[in-house]
Structure formats: C-alpha cells, structure tokens
Amino acid sequence: MSKKVFHAMFNDEEKLMHAAEKLVHDGLRVKDVFSPFPIHGLDPIIGVKRTRLAIASFMYASGGTALALLGMWYFMIHDWPMNIGGKPSFSMIQNLPAFVPVTFEFSVLCGAHGMAITYFLRNGTLPGMPASNPDPRTTDNMFVMEITTDQNHDFSADAIEGMLKEMDLVELSIKDYE
Amino acid sequence: MQREAAIREPLILGNKSYKDITDDVVGPIEGAAPRTWKILVTLTGLVAFYGVGCILYLLGTGIGVWGLNKTVGWAWDITNFVWWVGIGHAGTLISAVLLLFRQKWRMAINRSAEAMTIFAVIMAAIFPGIHMGRIWVGYWVFPLPNQFGSLWVNFNSPLLWDVFAISTYFSVSLVFWYIGLVPDFATIRDRMVKPLPKKIYGILSFGWSGRAKNWTRFEEVSLVLAGIATPLVFSVHSIVSMDFATSVIPGWHTTIFPPYFVSGAVFSGFAMVQTLLLIMRKTMKLESYIHIKHIEYMNIVIIVTGSIVGVAYLTELFISWYSGVEYESYAFINRFSGPYSWAYWIMMTCNVITPQLYWFKKLRRSLTVTFILSIVVNIGMWFERYVIIVTSLHRDYNPSSWGEFHATTIDIGIFIGTLGIFFTLFLLFARFFPVLALNELKSILKSSGENYKKIDNHHH
Amino acid sequence: MMCQHCNHAPCETVCPVLATTHSNEGLNQMTYNRCIGTRYCANNCPYKVRRFNWFNYMGYDKFKNFNPSQDSLSRMVLNPDVTVRARGVMEKCSMCVQRIQTGKLDAKKAGTPVADGAVVSACSEACPTHAITFGDLNDNKSNVRGISQNNRAYHALEEVGVQPNIYYMAKVRNTEDQEA
Ligand code: SF4
Numbered sequence: 001m002s003k004k005v006f007h008a009m010f011n012d013e014e015k016l017m018h019a020a021e022k023l024v025h026d027g028l029r030v031k032d033v034f035s036p037f038p039i040h041g042l043d044p045i046i047g048v049k050r051t052r053l054a055i056a057s058f059m060y061a062s063g064g065t066a067l068a069l070l071g072m073w074y075f076m077i078h079d080w081p082m083n084i085g086g087k088p089s090f091s092m093i094q095n096l097p098a099f100v101p102v103t104f105e106f107s108v109l110c111g112a113h114g115m116a117i118t119y120f121l122r123n124g125t126l127p128g129m130p131a132s133n134p135d136p137r138t139t140d141n142m143f144v145m146e147i148t149t150d151q152n153h154d155f156s157a158d159a160i161e162g163m164l165k166e167m168d169l170v171e172l173s174i175k176d177y178e
Numbered sequence: 179m180q181r182e183a184a185i186r187e188p189l190i191l192g193n194k195s196y197k198d199i200t201d202d203v204v205g206p207i208e209g210a211a212p213r214t215w216k217i218l219v220t221l222t223g224l225v226a227f228y229g230v231g232c233i234l235y236l237l238g239t240g241i242g243v244w245g246l247n248k249t250v251g252w253a254w255d256i257t258n259f260v261w262w263v264g265i266g267h268a269g270t271l272i273s274a275v276l277l278l279f280r281q282k283w284r285m286a287i288n289r290s291a292e293a294m295t296i297f298a299v300i301m302a303a304i305f306p307g308i309h310m311g312r313i314w315v316g317y318w319v320f321p322l323p324n325q326f327g328s329l330w331v332n333f334n335s336p337l338l339w340d341v342f343a344i345s346t347y348f349s350v351s352l353v354f355w356y357i358g359l360v361p362d363f364a365t366i367r368d369r370m371v372k373p374l375p376k377k378i379y380g381i382l383s384f385g386w387s388g389r390a391k392n393w394t395r396f397e398e399v400s401l402v403l404a405g406i407a408t409p410l411v412f413s414v415h416s417i418v419s420m421d422f423a424t425s426v427i428p429g430w431h432t433t434i435f436p437p438y439f440v441s442g443a444v445f446s447g448f449a450m451v452q453t454l455l456l457i458m459r460k461t462m463k464l465e466s467y468i469h470i471k472h473i474e475y476m477n478i479v480i481i482v483t484g485s486i487v488g489v490a491y492l493t494e495l496f497i498s499w500y501s502g503v504e505y506e507s508y509a510f511i512n513r514f515s516g517p518y519s520w521a522y523w524i525m526m527t528c529n530v531i532t533p534q535l536y537w538f539k540k541l542r543r544s545l546t547v548t549f550i551l552s553i554v555v556n557i558g559m560w561f562e563r564y565v566i567i568v569t570s571l572h573r574d575y576n577p578s579s580w581g582e583f584h585a586t587t588i589d590i591g592i593f594i595g596t597l598g599i600f601f602t603l604f605l606l607f608a609r610f611f612p613v614l615a616l617n618e619l620k621s622i623l624k625s626s627g628e629n630y631k632k633i634d635n636h637h638h
Numbered sequence: 639m640m641c642q643h644c645n646h647a648p649c650e651t652v653c654p655v656l657a658t659t660h661s662n663e664g665l666n667q668m669t670y671n672r673c674i675g676t677r678y679c680a681n682n683c684p685y686k687v688r689r690f691n692w693f694n695y696m697g698y699d700k701f702k703n704f705n706p707s708q709d710s711l712s713r714m715v716l717n718p719d720v721t722v723r724a725r726g727v728m729e730k731c732s733m734c735v736q737r738i739q740t741g742k743l744d745a746k747k748a749g750t751p752v753a754d755g756a757v758v759s760a761c762s763e764a765c766p767t768h769a770i771t772f773g774d775l776n777d778n779k780s781n782v783r784g785i786s787q788n789n790r791a792y793h794a795l796e797e798v799g800v801q802p803n804i805y806y807m808a809k810v811r812n813t814e815d816q817e818a
Contacts, residue, residue, distance in 0.1 A: 032389050032390055032391070033389070033390040034387060034388045034389060034390075035388050035390070035393065036196065036200075036361075036365065036388060036616070036617060036620055037361075037393070037616075037617040037618070037620040037621040038393035038394070038396065038397050038617070038621060039390075039393070040621075042390060043390065043394055046390060048390050048391050048394055050394070051391075051394055051395045051398045053395055053398050053399055053402065054398060054401075054402045057402050057406070061406075071321065072333050075321055075330035075331070075333065076330065076332075076333055076334075079328065079330065080327075080328070080329065080330060082656065082659050082660070083659060083660035083661075083662070084332060084334055084650045084651055084656070084659055084660065085334075085644075085646055085647045085648060085649070085650035085651035085660070086645050086646035086647070086660070086801070087334055087651060089334070095334070098333060098334040099333055101339040101342070101343065101413070101417050101420070102333055102338070102339055102342045104409075104413060105339070105342040105343050105346045105410075105413065105417075106342060106346070108346055108350065108406055108409075108410050108413075109342075109345075109346040109349070109350070111406055112346075112349075112350040112353060112354075112403060112406050112407075113349065113350070113353065115399060115402060115403070116353045116357065116399070116403075119357070119395055119396075119399045120384065122395065123386075123391075123392050123395060124385070125360060125384035125385055125386050125392070126384055126385070127381055127382075127384055128380075128381050128384075128385070129384055129385025130380075130385050131364065131367065131368070131380065131383070131385045131386065131387050132385065132387045132389075133364075133368070133387040133388055136368035136369070137368070138368075138387075138388055139361070139364045139365040139367075139368045139386075139388055140196070140197060140200045140365060140368065140369065141195065141196035141197040141200065239693065239698075240691075240692050240693040240694060240698075240725050240726065241675065241677075241690070241692050241726065242692025242693045246677075246690075246692070248680065248686060248688070248689055248690065249686055251677035251678075251680040251681045251690065252677060252678075252681055306676075309676065309677075310674050310675045310676055310726070311673070311674065311675015311676075311677070311690065311691065311725065311726025311727055311728075312673070312674050312675050312724070312725075312726040312727065313674075315674050316674060318655045318672070318674055319654050319655060319674070326672060329656060329672065330656070331654060331655055331656060332651070332653055332654055332655065332656045334651050335651060335652050335653055335654040335678075336652065337652060337653075337654040337676060337678055338654040341654065421678075424651075424652075425648065425652065425681070425682045426648045426682060426684055426798060426800070427681065427682065427684075571681055574684065574686065575684045575685070575686075575795050575798065576639065576684075576685060576686060576795070578639065579639070579685070579686035
C-alpha cells in the first residue's frame with residue numbers, strides 16, 4: 001500500500017482548531033500544522049510538547065557568568081595584577097564590584113545568542129534552507145493540517161479522507177510519498 | 179480565542195482580513211519604488227556621503243580637526259554617542275518591556291522601532307570608534323593575547339564596560355529583530371513572483387515554514403529574549419551614564435545619573451519613533467494600523483519620562499547646592515549662567531517645559547503637535563548631553579586650566595552625516611523589509627480588529 | 639601645572655587598555671605605545687595636566703613653522719632618551735622616568751643604593767632658584783622627605799582625595815603683620 005499524506009486547508013484558525021479537536025478525539029494523529037502566525041491553544045490538542053529553550057538559555061547565561069568571572073580573575077588578578085589608581089587590584093573579592101557590569105553583559109550575551117543559535121538549529125531554519133510548507137498560502141492567510149497514513153495505521157487512506165471531508169475546510173490535497 | 183473589552187479602542191481599523199494585512203505590508207515591497215522615496219533616499223544619501231567624507235578627513239588628519247582642546251577632551255563625539263544610544267532605547271523598550279506587559283499596541287510599531295534601534299546603535303557605535311586617537315589599534319579594547327607580554331585590558335574602566343554593554347546590546351537587539359523578521363520574510367518569499375527577489379527573500383527567511391512546533395519555539399524565544407532584553411536595556415544606559423558618574427569631575431560625579439539617563443533615553447527614543455512613524459504611516463498608507471491611539475500612547479510615555487527627566491534636573495540643581503561642595507555648586511551655577519547657559523536653557527525648554535503640553539488630550543492626539551514636539555524633544559535631549567559633557571569639562575577645579583569649546587565644521591559635518599546615514603538606512607528598511615510585524619498583527623486581528631469588535635458587540 | 643602623580647590616580651582607573659598605570663615607585667606611568675587615544679584620562683584628571691597629540695606634529699606641513707624637528711637634521715634637537723609621541727596618543731609629565739632609570743642602573747653597577755640627589759628631574763635641574771626639589775619620598779633621610787614634612791607643605795586640591803605625590807610649599811608670610 002502506498003503511503004499517503006493529506007493536506008487539509010482551512011481559512012480560519014478556529015475552524016482548524018475545532019477540526020483538530022474532533023479528529024484527535026476520533027483517534028487520528030495530526031502530524032503538523034502550518035500557519036501564518038502562532039495559534040494559541042493548538043499545541044496540547046495536537047500533542048506538541050513544551051519547548052525547553054528557556055532552560056537552555058538559562059544554562060548558556062550561567063556559563064557566561066562563570067566564564068566572565070573566570071576570565072576577569074585570570075586577566076586582572078592572576079596573570080598580570082597591576083596597581084590601577086590605587087584600587088584593590090590584587091584581590092578578586094575586593095575588586096568584584098567593578099566586575100559586575102561586564103559579568104552581567106557577558107551573561108546576557110551568552111544567554112541570548114546561545115538560545116538564538118539553538119533555536120535556529122532545532123527549527124532547521126538556517127540561511128538558504130529550502131522551505132517546506134506545503135502551500136505558499138500558509139504564510140499568508142491559510143492554515144494547513146498535515147496528516148499521514150504512516151502515523152495512522154488504524155485507519156485506511158479512504159477513511160481518513162472521508163473524515164477530513166466532513167470538516168469545514170477549503171481544500172484537500174492528497175499526495176503519495178515514499 | 180481571546181476577546182477584549184469592548185470599551186478598549188480597536189488597534190486595527192477598517193474591515194481587515196488576514197489577506198489584507200499581508201497585502202497592505204507586502205504590496206509596497208512588490209511594487210516599484212515611489213518617487214518620493216527616490217527623492218528622499220537621494221537626499222539622505224548625499225548627506226550621508228558628506229558625513230563619510232568628514233569622517234575620512236578626520237581619520238586622515240587627526241582628532242585636532244574637531245574643536246577639542248586640553249580642557250574639553252570630549253564634546254560632540256560623546257554627545258552624539260550618548261544621544262544615538264539613547265534613541266535606540268525606545269525600540270527595545272517597545273519590543274521587550276511592552277511584550278512583557280502584554281501591551282498589544284506595540285505590535286504595530288515594534289518592527290520599525292526596533293529597526294530604528296539597530297540603526298541608531300550603529301550610528302552610536304561610530305563615535306567611540308572615531309573619537310579614538312588611534313582607531314587602527316581600537317581592537318586593543320578586547321582582551322586578546324598580544325605582543326606586550328599579553329597585557330590585558332582594564333575591567334575597572336567604565337569605557338570597557340561600555341564596550342561590552344554596547345556590543346551586547348547591539349547584537350542581542352539584532353537577533354531579536356531578526357527572529358521576528360524570519361516568518362515575515364517567509365510571507366514575502368511565498369508571494370514574490372520575480373525570481374531574484376524570491377531567491378533573496380528565500381535566503382533571508384531561512385526556510386521558515388510555520389510549523390506548529392516552530393511557532394511554539396518562536397513564542398518562547400520571543401518571551402525569553404524580551405525578558406533578557408529588559409534588564410539589558412536598563413543596564414546599557416546605566417553603564418553609559420557611569421562613564422560620567424564614576425569620574426571625579428564636578429557635574430559628572432553624580433549618583434542620580436543611571437535612572438536619569440535611562441528615562442532620558444526612553445524619552446528621546448520615543449520622540450524619534452514618533453518622528454519616523456508619522457512620516458511612514460502617511461507615505462505608506464498605514465493609517466489603519468498606526469492610528470491616533472498608538473500616537474497617544476507614545477505621547478503618554480513621553481510625558482512620563484520627560485517629567486522624570488525634569489525632576490532629575492531639579493534634583494541635581496538642589497543637591498549641588500545642598501552638598502556644600504564649592505566645585506559642585508559652581509558647576510551648576512556655571513551651567514545656567516556661564517558661557518554655555520544658552521545650551522542649558524534650550525535643554526530646559528525643550529525637555530521640561532514643552533512636553534508638559536501633552537497633559538491636554540487634544541494636543542497629544544494631534545498629529546501636527548506630535549510631530550513638532552517629537553523633534554523639539556530630540557533637540558532638547560541632544561543639548562542635555564552637550565550640557566553635561568561640555569559645561570562640566572570646560573570649567574572644573576583649577577581656573578588656570580579652564581577653557582572653552584567651539585565646534586568646527588567637521589564636528590557638525592560628522593553629526594549631520596550620521597543623521598543622513600541613519601535616515602538612509604531607515605528608508606532602505608521601509609522599502610525592502612516588512613515594516614509591520616505581520617505575524618503578530620494577524621494574531622491580534624480577532625481580539626483588537628475593528629470589524630471583529632463590532633461583531634462581538636452585536637453578540638452581547 | 640605638572641602631573642601630580644596621584645596615588646589614587648583617577649586617570650588610571652578609566653583607561654580601558656591599561657595604558658596608564660602605577661609603578662611600584664609611585665609614578666603614574668604613561669605607556670605611549672599602548673594608548674588608543676580615548677582622552678578619558680585627560681577628562682578625568684582634576685588638574686587637567688594631560689596633553690593630547692591632536693595631529694601628527696612630526697609630519698604635518700601645517701606645523702612646519704612651529705615644529706623645528708621635521709627634517710632629519712633638526713630632529714637632533716630632540717632628547718634621544720625620550721620617545722617622540724605619535725599622533726593620537728596622550729602624554730604628560732613622566733617625572734623624567736628616563737633619568738630615574740639611568741640613576742638606578744648606575745647605582746646597580748656601582749653596587750650601592752641610589753644616593754639622594756643622584757637623580758634630578760630636568761625641571762629641578764634647570765630651575766635657577768632651586769624652587770623644585772626631586773627625590774625619593776620613601777627615603778627617610780632624603781631632602782624631599784624633610785621638605786614634605788614641613789608644615790608649609792600641602793597638596794594641591796587635597797580635598798579631591800587623589801593623594802598626589804607632589805607637594806607645594808605655602809608662601810612665607812609675616813604672621814604678626816597679618817594679625818595686626
Ligand atoms: S595629576 Fe592627573 S594625570 Fe597626573 S596622576 Fe593625577 S589624575 Fe593622573
């Protein structure tokens with residue numbers, strides 16, 4: 001049996017959400033949804049897990065804090081301590097207040113850029129990558145739900161098609177894929 | 179779907195659909211460049227060119243082409259630097275702080291305000307660069323191993339904090355801005371028919387497809403970046419103010435500086451946003467997205483921050499007398515009655531007195547008044563920095579080393595030049611980039627669009 | 639005014655690249671070849687003693703009439719022990735660090751401590767009325783130490799708290815006359 005992928009197109013995010021709710025209730029698995037903007041409340045319905053990017057960002061930022069403090073200790077206290085305007089430049093603890101701004105900035109730098117890079121890598125969105133949305137209208141005003149026979153072995157292709165046709169959709173495209 | 183109280187004014191006027199939003203924003207990018215745009219870009223381009231010429235002359239000849247002397251070692255250079263950084267702050271405030279406070283009105287203006295931030299910070303970064311006597315060894319401010327036996331840098335110096343603050347601020351704002359732009363570039367890519375622009379927008383859009391998981395991550399990243407950018411934006415101008423606050427010069431050595439600089443920055447930044455947006459909404463016909471309500475909200479921010487600045491001026495004045503330090507009191511007496519008192523009074527008028535007009539609802543909802551005041555505020559804020567830097571330096575402790583600063587044509591040329599570069603960049607942005615955040619506007623259409631609000635009211 | 643060689647020098651803390659630091663002899667040292675020319679130190683000096691090289695005085699024709707040392711012959715007027723500062727760097731009184739260094743090396747070769755008066759700064763040497771005394775403040779028996787403990791000695795702008803190493807002597811007045 002050839003594998004099939006269904007793309008059901010809706011013209012309103014609420015219609016798509018209702019359809020998804022019904023389909024999932026009937027036991028179908030929705031593979032993905034393509035939309036021009038984030039649809040709030042959709043994730044739990046189609047089973048998209050919460051992202052851990054915020055935790056990643058916190059870890060990058062903590063790494064930045066540690067690196068900044070270590071660097072400043074090495075540069076200013078350990079490797080070449082100097083008498084700068086009579087400031088206590090020979091002790092980390094006493095010189096710490098002067099290191100606060102740079103520590104903060106460097107933590108933010110690492111947290112923000114670490115997260116941004118992770119975000120782009122995890123999304124697979126990098127300069128020059130090909131787009132994978134099934135229809136160009138999904139970045140404008142249309143909402144597409146993707147369902148595959150692969151993920152729904154309990155249903156035949158015809159059954160899925162029948163279920164989708166009952167929904168309030170604009171277009172349905174069915175493609176074979178390997 | 180989230181609904182909003184009916185008494186709130188709608189944020190998107192007219193009978194708009196998702197498609198209309200795309201058309202309104204992407205349409206101008208697809209069409210040919212309008213005549214006014216071409217004329218404007220030529221004009222600003224010429225000014226930019228003149229500025230670049232002045233900069234090259236400065237770099238070739240030496241800092242002496244500016245009006246500086248042994249007493250006044252900084253003047254227009256650092257004034258311009260602080261002014262531009264301050265202007266940049268509004269963009270981050272709009273996109274980050276207002277996001278945290280869930281202010282939906284930010285969505286119509288955040289894209290262009292952030293673009294303004296980025297261009298303003300680039301302009302700001304020019305000045306610490308060219309103000310160095312030996313710009314060719316400017317990379318020594320980074321802790322790099324070197325032939326001096328690996329002499330490192332001085333982490334006690336506020337100027338070094340600045341290096342870290344400005345570069346972090348610039349790069350984080352850029353990333354924040356770009357992450358928001360990616361889905362909108364995808365929209366343009368999918369609409370473009372001409373092959374070359376389609377290809378370019380394709381590269382710029384990073385292959386964005388708008389999957390459910392991508393959007394979840396997108397929202398999370400926006401929220402966390404906003405959370406990080408908020409303390410960042412406050413820290414940046416605080417650190418800039420520490421250049422002065424940590425010194426020993428009367429008039430500079432003031433603990434009030436960090437909060438005073440931050441609110442001054444927001445004040446001037448919002449004024450610059452007003453100047454740019456009032457022109458943009460008119461020429462690009464964005465009146466349904468950026469309307470009087472948005473302008474009014476921004477004017478409220480202006481009057482709040484302007485009043486904080488006013489209080490800070492008066493506090494400074496009082497404290498200089500109350501401290502009982504002769505040098506300190508003289509610094510302030512000299513400000514309002516010395517050779518640069520004209521600058522002080524321009525500053526007072528433009529920053530403290532005129533913005534108070536916004537207490538009248540009629541005036542803060544008037545486009546003409548807003549446009550004029552937005553320019554007045556920025557003139558005032560430029561003079562604030564000039565007053566702080568030049569009048570504090572020119573007469574400090576020893577009367578034997580008092581001096582005066584007089585600007586040269588190169589001083590003026592470089593400043594005007596950065597205005598030219600800034601407006602050129604902004605015009606290019608308005609021509610080729612989505613000037614409104616498409617994906618965000620679409621997500622609030624149902625809760626804040628005029629047509630949807632009407633339907634809602636019917637139901638109740 | 640000359641550089642006061644402050645012990646708590648405000649000019650040192652603000653330099654981003656450590657071009658001006660303190661020597662363990664208490665000198666405020668200016669490292670010309672590390673300077674990037676931000677002029678922050680000059681702004682933050684309460685005495686305004688720092689001078690900046692605004693132009694390339696050695697090569698710029700505009701200064702031909704003022705600068706005698708623009709060709710290779712007249713360049714001989716320059717002190718061979720002192721570096722000529724490039725365009726875009728800060729400079730100031732170095733307390734004749736080249737003389738101090740020679741004095742220390744001579745003493746080292748002779749195997750003796752540096753004697754008081756063996757090193758004199760150029761200004762002190764040139765002053766016909768001996769208004770300037772130079773020496774080691776840490777040496778209990780040195781001439782300057784004695785002068786610094788005189789009750790006429792004071793620091794300029796002492797209230798700023800930068801703890802200069804230079805002392806000035808108050809004018810000698812006839813106190814009885816003043817009281818009268
Ligand atoms: S007098 Fe000025 S230049 Fe000399 S050490 Fe003191 S602050 Fe620095």
